[in-house]
Amino acid sequence: MSSHPFPPPAADAVIRLRQQVSDLHQELVRYRLVVWTAGNVSARVPGHDLFVIKPSGVDYDRLTPDAMIVCDLEGRVVEGDLSPSSDTAAHAYVYRHLPEVGGVVHTHSTYACAWAARGEPVPCVLTAMADEFGAEIPVGPFALIGDDSIGRGIVETLAGHRSPAVLMKSHGVFTIGKDARAAVKAAVMCEDVARTVHISRQLGDPLPLTRADIDRLYDRYQNVYGQQAAADPADSAEPTDSAEPADPVEPADPVEPADPVEPTDSADPAAPADRGALA
DSSP states (O other): OOOOOHHHHHHHHHHHHHHHHHHHHHHHHHHTOOOOOOOOOEEEEESSSSSEEOOOTOOOGOOOGGEEEEEESSSSEEOHHHHHOTTTTHHHHHHOOTTTEEEEEEEEEEHHHHHHHHTEEEEEEEEEEEHHOOOOOOOOOOBBBTTTHHHHHHHHHHHHHHSSSEETTTEEEEEEEEEEHHHHHHHHHHHHHHHHHHHHHHHHHOOOOOHHHHHHHHHHHTTSOOOOOOOOHHHHOOOOOOOOOOOOOOOOOOOOOOOOOOOOOOOOOOOOOOGGGGO
């Protein structure tokens, strides 16, 4: 594998992210979001203008940490022997223009792609959608693969939008997140709600949620749901004045030994044993 002399902090992060990105590709298979070699996951290297992405056209069961490709934010290969994903330019564009994004995912999951083929957003009619997306899942413009046109469409569509997912028209799903795992979660949830809403429409018109209810559900899920980090009591304790040193304790007078105790008559064998002695 070709290598680049990363400084130690970046080198450690790249090793960790190679493993994470490799592992997360198996989650796409597990949740049936991809077929054959389609789809990809990438992760930004924190504090560096780099990201890690899968190689192009490699079977999922052959993906390993060493197979992952390191690129700069222009999409140029910095480390790796294989060609990077054909969507590398799109990922790079997202990282350049959305600095808060730490992970990008692309899938061709069945139900979400069905909505993309129609150029129709998935309406927010479920509490699970309000929780994760905070709105409908929008549709981005049609764009050809090969340059950063897809990336531009992703950024323009999601600008000012709560949804971490976009359905690129006649193409598929792209999701973003604070890290790669969050982007994978958004892709999983996108397919789940796309399927449910599609089935609902076979029964009739789904009932929309009100804007106020969507806002409340989104706020609760984003800020309250799950395990919250426990506050360190020491952090919230009020500082106290320094205590004055205590006066030295005077040594006590020696204790006189007690007189020996006269032995008593033997206890009655029939008397119950003292429970305190058995405690």
